[in-house]
Amino acid sequence: MAVSNSITAILNFIIFLSSIPVIAAGIWLASKPDNECIQLLRWPVVVLGGLLLIGSLVGFIGAYCNRPGLLAVYLFFMAVLIILLLIVLIIAFTATRHNGGSHPVAGTRFQEYRLDGYSSWLRHHVTSSGSWPSVRTCLAVSDVCRKLNREFSSTEQYFATDISPLQSGCCKPPAACGYKYENPTTWENPENPRADPDCLLWSNERSKLCYDCDGCKAGLLENLRQEWRKANGVLVVAVVVLIFVYLVACAAYKNAQIQNISVRYKHGWI
Template identity: 60%
Template structure:
């Protein structure tokens, strides 16, 4: 039992240490302008990291000091946490699977179509009720004006690697035929294209293309890219946690067996 408990204590210490980059990545996600504008998406990874930290600490104490009650609590909580992580990973993968991106000839950046993303993301994030607040938040974030400091000429801009939000919200769609002045100032085309977004573009820094479907698609593209990165950390974490959990189950079973054996031994003495 001592060997199993020591191994479990060591593995739970590793899980405890793994919670630190998870919390850090969650904090990074929460600091992103798009996640700041969608409040309910800001903190789930941080909460998962804190939960892993606390449960791993409980398992470490239970295994190292041979506290069967703590090991029991640890096993129940870790089972719940592993299930939640698996559900979260599957949902994040399914809802971010389509990218909605398409390449624009002569441009290094991509543009995005709203219908290229999952219906769940469109319905829960870019619905008219939610978009009013998100749009105002994005306009206040200062994402677009910063492009004027990065790109001076049209060649620099077309060769730039814009983020999905920068591509969708800070400029008109390429098919509209607007003429470049600077990254957030464009001249109306002589022959407007029959596309709703083309008529929604406005050089006012408070409006730009924040009313466009391309901006909504850009936001979803940003979320997809960031949450896919976070998903890699979660997948590695859940694999480690399952491994730790199986060994902890073995340690707990050994402890129960030894306790039962000692009880009968004392009874026969």
Template identity: 60%
Template structure:
């Protein structure tokens, strides 16, 4: 009877773990659906994959507890410990590589602009180097971020300048403010007579397939978007991992009690 009670506790705990996997899966789907993550494949799937694995392992533990399969429960605990460690590593890693912020305030603007040197060297090297950026640039040109910006109803320059646009849109869909371009619409700008020496000012092109996708400001905007999204996701992931650790510790204790009770029952029956 006591063993049955321990298994019931483990079943309830696995149900909680299963429910805790849903925010992780939700964060993974949300991150994967973002334009920057859809182009930067390195960051697209880890959270979603971990969430699905935690869901499957929780189901394994639930089945093991329901049918009193101690071997399956032991496998479940081992796999869950491994997944929790991997999730913690991912959280720490994401926090470290997104700690530095390359944004800066532009007077008279509702949005920020971004410098690529303001971000961590790891994320710069793995996202914006020449080997990766060509594919990312082509992907960004095909997605809807800049087209969506051009469809928004910004009639005057002042309306646009006070808008709260995303880091990606700030860096890729318009020229940097320092260039002195004149606003026509969010993705069409008139070239100044005397542009500054900033390299990005000469790379801007009103052709919708080019815009500022070759600019350092675009690379910085993508990194700013990644940072912003992962910072939001980390809040939900931290709550989920705290719940999982709590459930895991109680689950280990219940599993140990079940094993002890089973040995005691066998001893009473003369099996040991």
């Protein structure tokens, strides 16, 4: 077996092993409450991890057994996979390149968020009038806000804890509205509520809370931004490794073709 074939086989075996944590990371990402409610963003990492696993197996077998046909299939498969990864990377970077619309809340460890701090593409695909009703319904039946009541038993404990952006935006009224805390999802109405639409949208009813608030939409976008920024690092490494392996595999394919022609010539088949 030629040196390039050996290297390709070894690299693809490593990629096969590496695809397992990629799939695991994708499942973790898909299980997050925000991604559970946005089908478009839920499964791409899992799907790409699965394709990576299949492609690495084909490449390993083709290189190890010196099969030009399998290597040709593998090269085409990997080219498509690299293109898909680049597309996902471009979308992810475009959607997460903004620094977010966060601002601190005095007297607490958590922050609140504004919609104008996020990319217009992400706002359109997640918080538009056509998309939000289904996302809102999903969030309302999730455990995002309910678990706050289980986690915090006192006012001091609640305000001293850094809750998630999604919980900050959806599970409580904006701090500027002047609502008085009773428990994480129950707040006493102020005597003179502000005219901010989010202040008027808050409800102590468990199915409503602040799920219709712009602050809830912004908190969801911040959760997505943070999670996908972590995923971006994995995707960048995957693209660099795949391009390197692809170049080595091209050399292995060329060697396999040359060896195949030599064998046929030796036996008088050509």
